[in-house]
Amino acid sequence: MxxxxxxxxxxxxxxxxxxxAEQGYPVVGVADLQEESAARFTRLVPGARRFGGAQELVDAVEVVFLTTADDAIASLCAALRWRPGQIALHCSGASTVQALEAARAQGALVGSIHPCQSFADVEQAIANLPGSTFAIEAEEPVRGLLLEMARALHGDTVVLSSEDKVLYHAAAAIACNYFTTIVKIAADLWTRFGKTPADAVKAYLPLLRGTLANIEAVGYPRCLTGPIARGDVATVRRHLAALESQAPEIAVLYRELGRHTVPIGREKGTLAPEKAEEILRLLSGGGEDAARRVQP
Ligand SMILES: NC(=O)c1ccc[n+]([C@@H]2O[C@H](COP(=O)([O-])OP(=O)(O)OC[C@H]3O[C@@H](n4cnc5c(N)ncnc54)[C@H](OP(=O)(O)O)[C@@H]3O)[C@@H](O)[C@H]2O)c1
Structure with missing residues (x-):
């Protein structure tokens, strides 16, 4: 191997x-600018050793993961000497294999494997990696090697072209990073009625777990609940009035996300067309002309 x-x-x-390494791959070593990070790696990966520098490591192995921050990948790759047939990889979702062009120009094979997962720290990352979906960008034979690695990590895979990679990553940023932002925005609203954002997060966690469970169990569009799904026009009107008077900057977001929520309610079948029209009118600021027709 x-x-x-x-x-x-x-x-x-x-x-x-x-x-x-747990799955039997021969992970022999690491190079990192931070002694502490390299020491953690060798502590956690049995048999791995710390190399003095990136070139020393590249000279010693057949498969090299460049797992630096995205901005460093291309310049690091260009600063290294590669052997024909050697394999250079990165794990970035936003960069394409173009970042490894310098290795390819020297005869190396290139690819990327991006875990569609959020890693806030090492411990949590080790727990969350298995079962993630992995986005793979590579030609054969590297593609086969990466598909096999993803399978060994009990993950699903999606094979992407360079052209699709950035949109794929932007979509993941909306689903993951902006989800985090939306929860923070909602939590901060609690300060307007004398509670802390921490109180809000505590209250929201069971709600969010339930929401994720609904997405998993019944999927879209049935997982959507709330006033828009029910066609409850009066509640949407009251929400808007409260936000406009107490947090107008958030009312803008409420209106925009609401416009994207109406079609889900229509598709679910619980939001009647005339209620959808009325809600869209409210979300657009009340003008008749601003209402958009929604298709069932
Ligand atoms: N974090 C996530 O949630 C996530 C999820 C999916 C994919 N990814 C991708 O995975 C890759 C790595 O992400 P990460 O979060 O683990 O990055 P990170 O926290 O920035 O860690 C990168 C490590 O590489 C070191 N490094 C930088 N340049 C180096 C060089 N020339 N030689 C040796 N070591 C060097 C850094 O040291 P310094 O601190 O001194 O720079 C740091 O210890 C990125 O491409 C990222 O896009 C991340």
Whole structure:
């Protein structure tokens, strides 16, 4: 089996190292600018050793993961000497394999494997990696190697072209990062009635777990609940009045997300066309002309 090494021992490099080694892949070492990060890697990956520098590691293994921050991948890759047939990989969702062009120009094979997962710290990353979906961008034979790795990590896979990669990553940022932002915006509203955002987060966690469970159990559009799904025009009107008077900057967001929620309610079948029209009129600021027709 090809020996594997990691340049960059942040949450992602370390987690791949730990989980691939567990599955029997020969993870032989790591190079990182931070002594502490490299030491953590070698502590967590049995048999792995710290290399003095990235080039020393590249010279010693057949498969190299460049798991630095995105901005460093291309310049790091260009600063290294690669052997024909060697495999250079990265785990970025926003960068394409173009970032590894310098390795390819020297005869190396290139690819990327992006875990569709959020890693806030190493411990949580090690727990969450198995079962994630992995987005793979590579030609054969690297594609086969990455599909096999994803399977070993009990994950699903999606194979992407370079052209689709950035939109794929923007979509993941909406689903994951903006979800986090939306919860914070909602939690901060609690300060307007004398409670703390921490109180709100505590209250929301069971709600959010229930929401995720609904998405998983019944899927879209049946998972949508709330006043728009019910066609409860009066409640939407009251929400808007409260937000306009107490948090007008958030009313803008409420209106925009509401416009994207109406079609889900229509598709679910619980939001009648005339109620949908009325809600869209309210969300658009009340003008008859601003109402958009929604298709069932
Ligand atoms: N975090 C996530 O949720 C997530 C999810 C999916 C994919 N990814 C992708 O995974 C990759 C790694 O992410 P991460 O969050 O683990 O990154 P990170 O926390 O920035 O860790 C990268 C490590 O690489 C080191 N490094 C930077 N340049 C180096 C060099 N020339 N030689 C050796 N070591 C070097 C860094 O040291 P310094 O601190 O000194 O720079 C740091 O310890 C990125 O491409 C990212 O887009 C991340």
């Amino acid at each position: 090809k020996r594997i090494g990691f340049v960059g021992a942040g949450p992602v490099g370390t987690t791949f190292g730990v989980r691939l």
